Amino acid sequence: MTDRRPLDVLFRYGPVALMVVVGLVLPLTTSDYWLGRILLWIPLAIAALGLNLLTGFNGQISVGHFAFYGVGAYTCGLLVAKWDWPMGLAVLAAVVVCFVVGVVVGLPALRIKGLYLALVTLAVAVLFPDLVKHFESVTGGSSGLYITTPEMNSRGVVVERSIQILAPEGIDLSTEQWTFYLYLAVAIVAFIVVRNIVHSRVGRSMIAIRDNEVAAEVNGVNVAAVKVFTFGLSSALAGLGGAMFALWEAQLFPQSFTLGFSLVLLVAVVVGGPASVLGPALGAIFVGVFEDMIKPELPDELSAVTPLILGLSLVGLMLVAPGGIAGMARQLAARVQRSRPPAGPAKPSGDPISTQPSTT
């Protein structure tokens, strides 16, 4: 299988290359207004990446994953706003905090499974906005947390200003453009890390646990440890997304992290293609296009029923393509490859990308 034909390489790396190229060109051709909205799809994709690791690759269902996004956002926001932490450090802290919170929430997962685990995560999702409201003195409650830093204005008076991610001196990019590139870079690193994990010893354990827990255990996999660790990692990724969201929005409200958003995240994973590394990115784009571009255009009567539309299209998609967009692309690739006449003398078939549906 080592001699890959050009088309195989194209199918394998084409989608990634295309997305990266679009990501690089987009900021140069899009208005700052739109860029400011589209760049928030990136944190969403990272959160979906985390959820996919948990649900798609490890088989643990979380219907409340946006709560971790919220924990990441508030952790980062509070550190910057109240304690003047530098942004990068605050993001790292948010990731660590979310890892720990994820491990704690993941602990019950050792005893309970499937639907019951879903219920626990549901409870977390429902509880989170209420917690934010309850600790109003710290979080600002319903009136919001404004992430500001003290700054001296032109008249020498210190005022609180919303934080901004500014391009370094000498780089001629708008805040939107610079942030977009920065976020894109973070996302690329996150996706590469997850890709590597999925194809490693740890990743095989995760998938083995998803498909056959007994087989995993008998082969020496510490099922409990891997499950809890995956929960933590998944939550850490959601927290990373949340922290990026917080830094861009510079204001946080509990109603931005309700159960509905958790479900949207789940939709992103399912639509993009569960257990596919690139799937969450595709899913986040799908959700982003729907929420930011299609929904605002809908007439009022229709926008009230958008959850219904989203739900129905989800059901429809699952009927047509249970593997999501990524699964559909893979089937297409497999079909094209099969219809091609074999190149050169008889060679064994079986390109990993077309024959390992749930690991690539």
Add this chain to the structure above:
Amino acid sequence: MALLEVGDIEVRFGGVVALAGLDMAVQSHQICALIGPNGAGKTTLFNVVSRLYEPTRGRVHFDGADLLAVRPHGIASRGIARTFQNLALVQGLSVLDNVKVGAHCRTRGGFWSASLVVPSLRSERAVSARAMEVLERLSLAHLAHRPCAGLPYGTLKRIEIARALMSQPRLLMLDEPASGLTHGEVDELGGLIRRLRDDLDLTVLLVEHHMGMVMKISDQVVVMEFGQKIAEGTPDAVRNDPQVIAAYLGASA
């Protein structure tokens, strides 16, 4: 010397007594067959040794050490590997990756090395190379990159053997490896099991209904009924044991 020794093992499922004070020992480097009618408790014994079932009473010793003090995921690294009567493969992984799962207890590498690729790449390659060797040994190399789904039952059982070998076991427990095979394939499998025992210095505990193979390759046969041992000895001795003929062989042979 007995490599595996179980004493007075009892396992209950509600009212059902699956093992009722079973005593048996498997000698080093032997192929020991465990036979008995359906429901005799053979698979249950495997699950006790794998630590998947907790016995209500009794002892399990492996190479002198108390196995009941070992957690289920620690069994593989002690040197015990097994296959399953009803297959326990990972559907979402390719044949090669399934086999690589078997190396879990003999490899290192957690999250950090995995996410940074570079250091893990070499050990990944080593594991892949070893998995390919094992697949070749079992004539499965051409299937390495296929998904498991859709392969014939007998092939899947062989993939499980390959996976079990990856942990470099001392004791290999095979639960009905010949089911779903044609006559010719059963003969081949018998030869393979002997070769594996000789080449890899294994001890084999074999549960099998296929009497032809059992009698041909085993050094020792243990006969079970209703969760207890009713006879043991060489294949010839067991074949002629009146109690065995009445309980088991009489019905099928």
